[in-house]
Amino acid sequence: xxxxxxxxxxxxxxxxxxxxxxxxxxxxxxxxxxxxxxxxxxxxxxxxxxxxxxxxxxxxxxxxxxxxxxxxxxxxxxxxxxxxxxxxxxxxxxxxxxxxxxxxxxxxxxxxxxxxxxxxxxxxxxxxxxxxxxxxxxxxxxxxxxxxxxxxxxxxxxxxxxxxxxxxxxxxxxxxxxxxxxxxxxxxxxxxxxxxxxxxxxxxxxxxxxxxxxxxxxxxxxxxxxxxxxxxxxxxxxxxxxxxxxxxxxxxxxxxxxxxxxxxxxxxxxxxxxxxxxxxxxxxxxxxxxxxxxxxxxxxxxxxxxxxxxxxxxxxxxxxxxxxxxxxxxxxxxxxxxxxxxxxxxxxxxxxxxx
Numbered sequence: 001x002x003x004x005x006x007x008x009x010x011x012x013x014x015x016x017x018x019x020x021x022x023x024x025x026x027x028x029x030x031x032x033x034x035x036x037x038x039x040x041x042x043x044x045x046x047x048x049x050x051x052x053x054x055x056x057x058x059x060x061x062x063x064x065x066x067x068x069x070x071x072x073x074x075x076x077x078x079x080x081x082x083x084x085x086x087x088x089x090x091x092x093x094x095x096x097x098x099x100x101x102x103x104x105x106x107x108x109x110x111x112x113x114x115x116x117x118x119x120x121x122x123x124x125x126x127x128x129x130x131x132x133x134x135x136x137x138x139x140x141x142x143x144x145x146x147x148x149x150x151x152x153x154x155x156x157x158x159x160x161x162x163x164x165x166x167x168x169x170x171x172x173x174x175x176x177x178x179x180x181x182x183x184x185x186x187x188x189x190x191x192x193x194x195x196x197x198x199x200x201x202x203x204x205x206x207x208x209x210x211x212x213x214x215x216x217x218x219x220x221x222x223x224x225x226x227x228x229x230x231x232x233x234x235x236x237x238x239x240x241x242x243x244x245x246x247x248x249x250x251x252x253x254x255x256x257x258x259x260x261x262x263x264x265x266x267x268x269x270x271x272x273x274x275x276x277x278x279x280x281x282x283x284x285x286x287x288x289x290x291x292x293x294x295x296x297x298x299x300x301x302x303x304x305x306x307x308x309x310x311x312x313x314x315x316x317x318x319x320x321x322x323x324x325x326x327x328x329x330x331x332x333x334x335x336x337x338x339x340x341x342x343x344x345x346x347x348x349x350x351x352x353x354x355x
Contacts (some may be wrong), residue, residue, distance in 0.1 A: 006155040010140040011266035012086040015139075017147040018262055022255040024151040026315070028158045029251060032168060033244070033316050040168040042240035045247030046108070047116040049170065049231040049296070051123070054099060058092045058123045061213040063132040068348060070136035071269040072276065081133055081190075084204045088127040089190040096120050105166060108235070111169070118172035125179030131186045133196065138269050143187050143293050150182025247331045248312060249327025250322045256300055264345050279315060282349075293338045 033041045062084045070077050099120040103113045131143045154174050161170035190196040231250070235245045267289050274282040301315065309324045310330070 002312030006138055010135075010138055011262060013140040013142075013144050014038075014262045014266050015259065017173060018258055020144075020151050021327040022258060024155040024249060026255060028162075028171065028174075031100075031159055031173060032162060033248070033320070035137050035162060036166065036168055038244035038319055039240050040244075041247060042235070042242070043109075043168055044171060044307045045231055045243050045250075046112060046235040046240070047119045048181065049265055050099075051119040054095050054120065054162060055121060055126060056090060058095055058127055060210075061215070062209060062334055064348065065209060066273045067132050067136045069268060070133060073138060073274045076205075077133060077136070077194065078197055079132055079202055079205050080209070081196060083197045083209055083286055084199055085128070086201050087206065087210065092123045096123060100333050112235075112240075114167055115172055117158065117178060119137060120167060122176045125176065125183040128183040129179070129186060130183075130196075133190060133194065134186075135265075136269055137194060138195070140266070142193060143186075145184045145189060146186035149185045150177075150178045153177030155305075177342035193214055197242075197320055218316050231267045242322075246322060247328055248316050248323045249308075252311065252315070252327070253304075253330045256304075259335050260293055260297050260300075260334065261341055263296075264289050264338070264341045268345055268348075271345060272349045281294050286346065289345075290339065290342055293342070294335075297335040297338055301331050304331045304334070306341050309333060 029041060029044070032044065052088055064081050066084050070080050100117060103117060106113065108116075109235060128147070131146055134142045136211060154177075157177060158171055158174035161174055162168075172253050187196075232249060234246055267285055271282055271285050305328050308328045311323065312324055312327060
């Protein structure tokens, strides 16, 4: 399969997987907003902002590093996968413990504490998810299968539980169960397709991964603070309803950003390989990614600003109108953040060992 077809296939697979994820998440949030009200939406927004910060801690930058290293040395897939899984599992349990202790002292309602704790337990299936190995092997079509199981379970179970019990706490419970189902499915496919097997942890590889991941996790922490601090601070200084108004538009903007960001994600294993073996093709691929992002992101941002009110009312109903202005302010991020990912990809691929 030539490069163009491979990248197109991988991008299509990632696009479908991300569309599925975002559509299921947005549909469930819309259902929550309409059934339980904007306050419930604000409670979920605060909890997911807190857990979003912990997610990057739990990942520790190792999935991105794993993609880069496995893309270069596919024969070491089992070793990298095992050592990454070991660290992320141990570190995730530690973070959940820290979260539980912190929630005791946070000045938030008991309901939000419970919701946040259940979202924290959702870090466990994230640590067990090894779909990044498919990205490294440029076999991203298999990621879609795990996503279908994960998000399908999440949406169906979430809607069912909300309908039966009218309690927002069942949203993170549904997410936890869906995550476990998706991670298990991914692991089974890895064994059958790539013949992945867990091996004995290697101390040398383990240490190398941790040390090499430090710059990754440092940058991700700063990015997460940038993305989440607004929602968290609104909860402490305003009220849950205003968090709901703000997050209604933010969820839409973030979904668009994630969709456009699939372009550099799909190219990342390829440019990581080309940086070492073909610098000319590396430069051409970077230019292609930048042009594609610009063509897609700029019209979406402008159109979103023009039709901001209609978009939010269509999705959430008239109750969410106070969030329109915040939505307009957030929309330029649709252009800025995906373009920033190009520079991040260049920095990641240009490590000293690849020279």
